[in-house]
Amino acid sequence: MALYTTFDAAAFTRLAEAYGLGTVREFTGIPQGSINTNYRLVTASGRYFVRHTTVRSAEDLRFEAELLALLNESHFPSPRLVSTREGAPFLEWEDGRVCVFAWLVGEELSRERLTPEHLEALGLELGKLHRITLSFGGARSNPYGPEVVSGWLEGLKRNPDAELSAIAGELEGYLARAEAARGGLEPRGVIHADLFLDNVKWLGDRVSAFFDFEMACRDFYALDVAITLNAWCFDAGTYRPELCRALLRGYQVERSLVSVERESLFGHALFGAVRYTASRIRDFHLSGLPPDKLAPKDFRTYLARARALSQMGPEGLRALVGV
Ligand SMILES: Nc1ncnc2c1ncn2[C@@H]1O[C@H](COP(=O)(O)OP(=O)(O)OP(=O)(O)O)[C@@H](O)[C@H]1O
Numbered sequence: 001m002a003l004y005t006t007f008d009a010a011a012f013t014r015l016a017e018a019y020g021l022g023t024v025r026e027f028t029g030i031p032q033g034s035i036n037t038n039y040r041l042v043t044a045s046g047r048y049f050v051r052h053t054t055v056r057s058a059e060d061l062r063f064e065a066e067l068l069a070l071l072n073e074s075h076f077p078s079p080r081l082v083s084t085r086e087g088a089p090f091l092e093w094e095d096g097r098v099c100v101f102a103w104l105v106g107e108e109l110s111r112e113r114l115t116p117e118h119l120e121a122l123g124l125e126l127g128k129l130h131r132i133t134l135s136f137g138g139a140r141s142n143p144y145g146p147e148v149v150s151g152w153l154e155g156l157k158r159n160p161d162a163e164l165s166a167i168a169g170e171l172e173g174y175l176a177r178a179e180a181a182r183g184g185l186e187p188r189g190v191i192h193a194d195l196f197l198d199n200v201k202w203l204g205d206r207v208s209a210f211f212d213f214e215m216a217c218r219d220f221y222a223l224d225v226a227i228t229l230n231a232w233c234f235d236a237g238t239y240r241p242e243l244c245r246a247l248l249r250g251y252q253v254e255r256s257l258v259s260v261e262r263e264s265l266f267g268h269a270l271f272g273a274v275r276y277t278a279s280r281i282r283d284f285h286l287s288g289l290p291p292d293k294l295a296p297k298d299f300r301t302y303l304a305r306a307r308a309l310s311q312m313g314p315e316g317l318r319a320l321v322g323v
């Protein structure tokens with residue numbers, strides 16, 4: 001979540017008071033993340049993760065809070081959102097909106113440590129997420145759908161950096177191909193929409209939490225599978241078949257992909273690769289914040305995914321992942 005804003009002790013004292021967290025002991029900024037400002041907060045009552053947003057609306061935050069409440073009730077491994085003393089899921093605070101979460105235990109895995117067993121466990125939990133949320137009534141469309149991404153690319157094409165502008169043109173071609181290869185009457189529902197390595201905590205080989213549900217929305221289930229596949233199963237310029245297959249194997253224990261989803265997986269993966277190449281250029285490459293305030297994420301690794309997908313085509317991807 002980065003550090004776009006600095007908050008002082010007086011601000012945290014007001015926050016702790018509004019949430020009934022007890023005396024503030026320490027607070028530390030967290031440079032990881034992209035669009036929010038995040039802090040670790042320790043008070044007399046425990047450890048908390050504090051997320052300050054200037055981007056999300058009250059409706060966005062209510063959707064996330066109601067979704068997390070359902071996941072908690074269903075014993076799905078997910079963060080506990082702390083309510084204010086008045087029972088609200090967020091607070092208007094310091095020129096934005098703040099949410100407080102119980103601090104999560106566990107660790108994030110690094111790419112070198114990933115095994116097929118991890119991917120199978122991850123796929124299983126993703127399938128469970130899609131199944132459990134069938135009973136959820138909240139509505140939120142994807143804030144980063146194809147029209148928005150297309151607008152980003154339009155803007156990037158006008159960037160004075162000739163390399164960025166050429167990449168934006170290349171991405172437009174992939175976006176058109178992706179859009180032609182997905183959609184139609186595919187199953188949709190609640191998706192996490194941002195399931196990266198830094199959004200999952202593990203205890204040993206067990207998933208202890210999916211978190212960062214900020215982008216959760218209603219969209220194609222297969223898009224969630226494809227975003228996860230891109231994030232976890234590509235390394236050093238290539239998709240790793242054993243990881244891809246394990247992810248799909250685990251997922252399909254909970255929910256089988258129907259035939260139209262198998263056909264569209266390529267379109268979703270290519271769309272996802274374009275979306276994250278573009279958002280990384282905007283949020284990281286062009287941000288101007290130093291690395292101690294925003295841990296950088298490389299857009300070129302996502303461009304490499306888009307190029308690899310474009311080369312292998314739909315049938316190549318299906319053969320690779322085994323569906
Ligand atoms: N409840 C929590 N407990 C402990 N650590 C957390 C918690 N939530 C987030 N973190 C830590 O803070 C980091 C940034 O959080 P998060 O991923 O939610 O930020 P973000 O800006 O939404 O990032 P992005 O969207 O880029 O993944 C995480 O990678 C994780 O290490």
Ligand SMILES: N[C@@H](CCO)C(=O)O
Nearest residue numbers: 034194196276280297
């Ligand atoms: N998970 C995203 C950042 C938040 O959208 C990325 O790694 O680019």
